[in-house]
Amino acid sequence: MTTPRVHTSELRGTALANEIRARAASAATELTAAGTPPQLAVVVATDDGSSAWYVRSIARAAAKTGIQCTLVELGPKATAEQIRTSLTALSADPEVHGIILQTPLPDGVAFDDLAAAIDPAKDVDGANPLSLGRLTANLPAFAPATAAAVLALLDRHEIELAGRHAVVVGRSTVVGKPTAQLLLQRDATVSICHRHTKDLAEITRRADVLISAAGRIGLITAAHVAPEAVIIDVGTNPTDDGGLVGDVDTASVQGRVAGVTPVPGGVGPVTTALLLQHTVQAARRR
Numbered sequence: 001m002t003t004p005r006v007h008t009s010e011l012r013g014t015a016l017a018n019e020i021r022a023r024a025a026s027a028a029t030e031l032t033a034a035g036t037p038p039q040l041a042v043v044v045a046t047d048d049g050s051s052a053w054y055v056r057s058i059a060r061a062a063a064k065t066g067i068q069c070t071l072v073e074l075g076p077k078a079t080a081e082q083i084r085t086s087l088t089a090l091s092a093d094p095e096v097h098g099i100i101l102q103t104p105l106p107d108g109v110a111f112d113d114l115a116a117a118i119d120p121a122k123d124v125d126g127a128n129p130l131s132l133g134r135l136t137a138n139l140p141a142f143a144p145a146t147a148a149a150v151l152a153l154l155d156r157h158e159i160e161l162a163g164r165h166a167v168v169v170g171r172s173t174v175v176g177k178p179t180a181q182l183l184l185q186r187d188a189t190v191s192i193c194h195r196h197t198k199d200l201a202e203i204t205r206r207a208d209v210l211i212s213a214a215g216r217i218g219l220i221t222a223a224h225v226a227p228e229a230v231i232i233d234v235g236t237n238p239t240d241d242g243g244l245v246g247d248v249d250t251a252s253v254q255g256r257v258a259g260v261t262p263v264p265g266g267v268g269p270v271t272t273a274l275l276l277q278h279t280v281q282a283a284r285r286r
């Protein structure tokens with residue numbers, strides 16, 4: 001496979017997301033007919049506006065796909081113990097197949113510790129540290145949906161990975177690290193950058209495939225990219241006028257690279273679709 005020289009708008013995720021959702025919908029219909037209606041539970045312990053928007057979009061997509069989405073609203077004052085009790089009960093509930101612990105969590109409540117209470121078989125967003133460990137050991141596990149979406153987009157656009165240099169900007173447990181792991185599994189040579197990385201541009205310019213997951217507006221400019229690079233922009237940064245932009249200064253890189261995903265309309269819709277796909281996979285395995 002060769003890297004196609006494409007216009008910026010061509011690395012979109014919407015068509016791929018529609019296809020993934022259509023496949024999940026047909027699996028959901030079969031499961032429901034067989035007496036196992038798939039159910040996704042989302043535990044929410046925040047009143048954060050953008051989190052509420054994201055949860056509503058998951059619930060809408062689930063409803064259209066024939067997956068029941070149950071919101072467990074614990075409120076922004078929930079304690080770690082209340083959240084853990086809820087995750088443990090959902091893990092034991094045979095009618096629940098997928099569980100998501102929504103962020104942010106109340107101040108002082110640690111995500112990784114609580115995510116360990118999610119049954120790995122229902123961990124459709126790869127939040128339980130066991131899931132990342134299994135992924136690292138090449139054992140079956142759900143990858144975090146965003147990391148899986150990055151790979152799905154690269155595959156959809158036939159971007160070769162084996163032997164190529166992939167640079168991931170960001171090392172969070174939910175995005176950067178699992179994305180790097182999935183790229184390694186595909187035989188890419190992977191560099192991971194973070195806030196302490198010296199001369200970011202010098203490293204990102206050597207990327208054949210650049211994944212930006214920093215959450216910083218305008219972090220990646222023309223000075224950070226090689227001419228034939230493919231860029232996956234994972235960043236979702238709210239703007240003052242209520243919009244959403246990625247990490248990449250798209251105007252500056254446009255026409256200089258092989259392709260870049262738009263924000264919105266790139267990684268985001270594929271992430272949501274994969275959460276639904278993971279839920280029907282989890283329901284099928286029961």
Ligand code: NAP
Binds near residue numbers: 146170
């Ligand atoms: P996070 O936990 O805040 O991690 C950000 C990472 O970026 C950290 O590793 C940080 O380095 C690194 N970073 C920050 N500024 C940097 C800089 N100037 N230079 C180099 N590295 C820098 O965020 P996250 O949860 O991974 O999310 C990252 C972005 O993806 C956010 O915009 C988030 O909204 C978005 N996101 C999108 C989706 C989707 O479906 N599209 C899903 C999840 C997240 P240190 O480790 O050194 O602090």
